[in-house]
């Protein structure tokens with residue numbers, strides 16, 4: 154069991170700075186990390202890179218986080234979504250004792266601040282009424298990370314995380330209770346969970362659980378320490394040739410563009426075949442976050458599809474427009490070139506009227 158370090162946040166903010174660009178995966182303008190450290194300790198997790206000590210050994214419990222959050226939210230636009238996604242699972246075992254995540258949700262609920270929670274733990278269901286309350290006022294989404302539905306592989310990849318089937322059941326229950334849900338296939342790991350067969354069964358399970366959407370991203374290897382950890386994991390999983398990763402990463406933190414393009418196409422066409430949304434669908438957040446955020450997301454999500462399907466020029470245009478719209482400086486002339494012009498214009502018209510539900 155990890156060691157819990159009860160602490161007070163003496164300096165710095167609990168919320169990240171407002172993102173310079175909206176996060177197209179999590180719909181967020183701000184990120185909130187509840188605990189520091191994560192007892193679940195998945196070996197592929199990026200958080201190892203940002204942790205001074207082993208990620209899963211010491212968990213810092215920020216006792217005054219809810220009060221600090223309430224104070225910081227005073228200066229936050231009510232249409233900006235806060236994502237509780239960063240660096241640790243908000244429903245890891247410490248939450249059973251300290252309930253800092255629950256208190257943070259209470260603060261968000263008092264303001265009706267839109268939020269998204271990423272967790273592997275079904276303990277999130279204990280806060281269902283809070284999530285429903287936020288979702289009635291603005292928007293609350295719950296996502297889980299899922300790499301595979303192969304229970305044996307999951308045990309070897311992330312032995313301390315709840316089984317995949319339990320995570321899908323948890324999403325189905327949230328959805329039945331009216332809370333929108335999504336699956337993060339993060340990371341897609343070359344040679345581990347990236348084969349056509351593996352992705353097919355994972356996406357089919359997501360479709361059967363009727364999740365509202367999926368997203369995916371690829372394994373990051375930001376430094377040598379993480380590279381060593383990944384190689385250790387690969388060695389435990391089977392006989393993976395190290396040269397395969399060397400060729401795909403070539404010493405870079407991200408996998409080659411060619412590989413990403415190939416897997417993006419495969420994943421997107423499988424999603425389309427299953428009627429599964431790849432990225433949060435517009436109906437989910439329409440009128441529930443600030444209009445400029447809504448328009449920026451719509452453009453970014455369209456740009457993603459355009460890029461994967463080879464419409465590079467229009468993808469670049471939509472991406473640039475998304476940045477401008479989010480920053481509140483849309484170029485009207487460039488905007489007219491976008492196939493989404495009429496709908497974006499309609500959304501932005503609400504901006505001056507302050508039309509978001511938050």
Ligand code: SF4
Pocket residue numbers: 191192193194195198199200240241242273298314
């Ligand atoms: S549960 Fe999430 S945050 Fe925790 S170690 Fe695993 S991937 Fe990282």
